Amino acid sequence: MTLRAVAHGYLDHLGRTRVLSDNSLTAYSRDVGQFVDFAGTQRVESTEELDAELVRSWVWSMAESGMAGSSLRRKVSAVKGFTAWLAAQHHTEGDVGIRLRAPGASKALPRVLTRHHMEEIFHSLQIQAQTGDPLAVRDLAIIEVLYASALRVSELTGLSLASVDLASRTLRVVGKGNKERVVPVGAPAAEALGSYLEGARGILLGESTSSAVFLSTRGTPMGTRSVYQVVAALIAEVPGVGPLGPHTLRHTAATHLLDGGADLRSVQELLGHASLGTTQIYTHVSNERLTQAYQQAHPRA
Numbered sequence: 001m002t003l004r005a006v007a008h009g010y011l012d013h014l015g016r017t018r019v020l021s022d023n024s025l026t027a028y029s030r031d032v033g034q035f036v037d038f039a040g041t042q043r044v045e046s047t048e049e050l051d052a053e054l055v056r057s058w059v060w061s062m063a064e065s066g067m068a069g070s071s072l073r074r075k076v077s078a079v080k081g082f083t084a085w086l087a088a089q090h091h092t093e094g095d096v097g098i099r100l101r102a103p104g105a106s107k108a109l110p111r112v113l114t115r116h117h118m119e120e121i122f123h124s125l126q127i128q129a130q131t132g133d134p135l136a137v138r139d140l141a142i143i144e145v146l147y148a149s150a151l152r153v154s155e156l157t158g159l160s161l162a163s164v165d166l167a168s169r170t171l172r173v174v175g176k177g178n179k180e181r182v183v184p185v186g187a188p189a190a191e192a193l194g195s196y197l198e199g200a201r202g203i204l205l206g207e208s209t210s211s212a213v214f215l216s217t218r219g220t221p222m223g224t225r226s227v228y229q230v231v232a233a234l235i236a237e238v239p240g241v242g243p244l245g246p247h248t249l250r251h252t253a254a255t256h257l258l259d260g261g262a263d264l265r266s267v268q269e270l271l272g273h274a275s276l277g278t279t280q281i282y283t284h285v286s287n288e289r290l291t292q293a294y295q296q297a298h299p300r301a
Helices: 003-017 022-041 052-064 069-088 115-129 134-149 153-157 187-205 224-235 246-259 264-271 281-297
Strands: 170-174 180-184
Touching (some): 003 022, 022 069, 052 069, 134 153, 134 180, 134 187, 134 224, 134 246, 153 224, 180 264, 224 246
Antiparallel strands (some): 170 180
16 A cells, blocks of 8 residues: 555544544644655655665654754654554554654753733733723733633633633633643633623624634634734743743743642643643743842852
């Protein structure tokens, strides 16, 4: 069989048998597709022609292009899953990707905003929302919820009206692996969300029908890119390095919780991390900030 046809079969298998979010499935499809395209440039069209050297050449070509380590590790993981499946289905004589290794994890820490920066952002948003502009009211609710509950952007855009309980100030979200959890929101976030739902959402909805909480100007559910644009516009002028999107607010919320005395297990539960090790990066962020403060303030640092 051709490699491309078998790849389609593998992706169909993933969609039917694995619990993956739409975003994860899209990423797997893109990564496996890129590998198949690369194989084509090397005149490898069938599974019988696959070998370890081809797989390593693909990884090397991406590394040489300057691809970020995080992206490269994701692609290697996707293709290792593909080659393991090929072997299990007897398309190849063994797993040609079994010895494939991705580059080590980056030591870069996530971008984190200070409490002062967050206060400035909320102050600006509140002034805009007081004009009654439905988009300003919506954007205030978005930022409040992202910061209050440390949601992933996909979890935010996946919120439905039925998942919001303003009385108990909780949200029911569906995270990675289709796992559901209930997260709290603070009083300011609940107030901003309530104001949006009571007025601005209806204006944005117009004659449309939707159960999604956050809507676009067309009355349709907001996508992740739209939320990214909202967040990026707000924090673009804030000093610092790293991503400008919604994940920055997730990093910031987790770090501020730990700085305020929250225990690591509670933060893990809030973030929906399967492993405590994933959550521990935020202790590194807090420790780095402590070290910087010490070096700046202590006379014998």
